[in-house]
Amino acid sequence: MLINQTIANEISKVSEIAAYLWQREWAERNAGNISVNLTGLQNVSSKDKENKKYIECLMPEEASDMLLFITGTGERLRELVNLPEKVACIISIDHQAKGYHIVWGGIDNPGILPTSEFISHLLIHLFNTSQNNTHRCVLHTHPIELIALSHHPELGHNEAKLNKALWSMLPEIRVFIPKGICIAPYELPGSLALAKHTTEGLNNHSIVLWSKHGALATGKDALEAFDFIDVANKAAKIYLKCLQAGFIPEGMSEEQMKGLEIFL
């Protein structure tokens, strides 16, 4: 399938973000995955599906006719920078939601299959669609300091304390992560249980921290999804720097935090 300019633009934003993930050491080997809901941005004809790989996969019926850009399982995200058409694909889900055609991507990579976290990505896109939410991108990555904090014996298990600690590290964190972080308990990567915790968490949070694994956020595009995790990880980094320097950070006061509410 030949992609139109709108889709090409979304993919180039994914490539831009992939470079940042690699620079930050959040994307070792095949770590992380990205998808963009392209439904409605381009029509897929039966000709586009001709001779294309078809994968059977039972999905919720609301997934009928969805079009998704999604990274491949086991692929190096750093290759998204120059070769998105190799390490990612576009899938066109059939009308019965019983399978999908790979209509684009997987060039020189015939074994390509969507990420093992496909179920999380799909359920989130379905949730966002049902909410008329403008978020088209889902980003999962392995941000070092957020993961480290998820191992913290206290903050790693107490969402209220974690958010209070991170919000109070600098004003922008409170303003740009207004709904805070949800801690999803450790679950097997790729599992339905992890997907369910994640969709529930995104109901009223900006980021879901997958305990002892990684983080996930959504945004209108890859840039916005990345910003959420980038800002939150900055707070985690400052918090840990203070601990490394041998003191528990004071954090901004309740009054200082209250003063920020005019920006919310």
Ligand code: 13P
């Ligand atoms: P995939 O290579 O299947 O996308 O898995 C990477 C990952 O980070 C799993 O959580």
Ligand code: ZN
């Ligand atoms: Zn992961």
